[in-house]
Amino acid sequence: MQCRICGSSAEHKTYQVREMMLGLQDEHTYFQCSQCQCLQIAVIPDNLQDYYPQNYYSYQAPARGNRLRRALVRLRDYYAVTGESQPGHLLNLLMPNPKLATLRPLNLKPDSTVLDVGCGAGLILYSLRELGFTKLLGIDPFNQDHIEYPNGLRIARQDIFQTGGQWDAIMFHHAFEHLPAQQQTLQQVFKLLKPEGKVLLRIPTVSSWAWQHYGVNWSQLDAPRHLFLHAQESVHELARQTGFEVERVVYDSNAFQFWGSEQYEKGIALRSPRSWAESPDNAIFTRKQIAAFEKRAQELNAVNQGDQAAFYLRKVSGTAPA
């Protein structure tokens, strides 16, 4: 087996991983590259689309609320994205928005051009649009149709190779690990990114306590939808191959790595009626346990051992490597 990231054909350790989101429990072979440490699926199933149900989580529409709630959410989100606004800071402590907070190192301005790849319903861009950002585009080829929101946000049903323009920021929020063409995707990102632009890759990572501890039952392995589970080393390798460098890594994992993986160990699928995700009252955890998991996740993040991270990339020079 040859690693699709670094090309190494050395002896790689293999794993049999069950499908546990839907609970089909069919097995898929993965291997972890002994060179760059990237864990990857051995063979991409021909029927991969069958593993994405119609109610897949990225298709949820933005939640609405009354006028007061929307105003408070805007204050909170403005703080999350920019780090500015005192009342926003307080609201962010009360009801944090960790997804939006990952955008802060991108230093976005209201006139920044932002492309969100594989964005599903586009909830993150929707929040930015509500904050007054106007030059936004979301793309997702697996949406059923284009989406035009009343606030002017547009989500196009297309992939990155069908997308043009020049962007200040290009981001992938838990989308990159689903893409078969890793190098080609970042090569296209290079073409679409302005010279001083930034890339945000939010992905699960095997450079984590959860992969070490839970192995094939690690909830974010998510066979067979996640084709690549990167390590710190393999992200650096991929960046190097495509003209980027990793500027910064911020771990942003949460309690899911614990409760999801412990459910999988017991054979409880994410969509099972006994899952914390579906019905907390019927789940095997108490609210107190979940709170403890959340605290533990923050501790792991602080020592770069959480099971997901935000990688910030920038161009090394103006021209792509040959």
Ligand SMILES: [Zn+2]
């Ligand atoms: Zn490799």
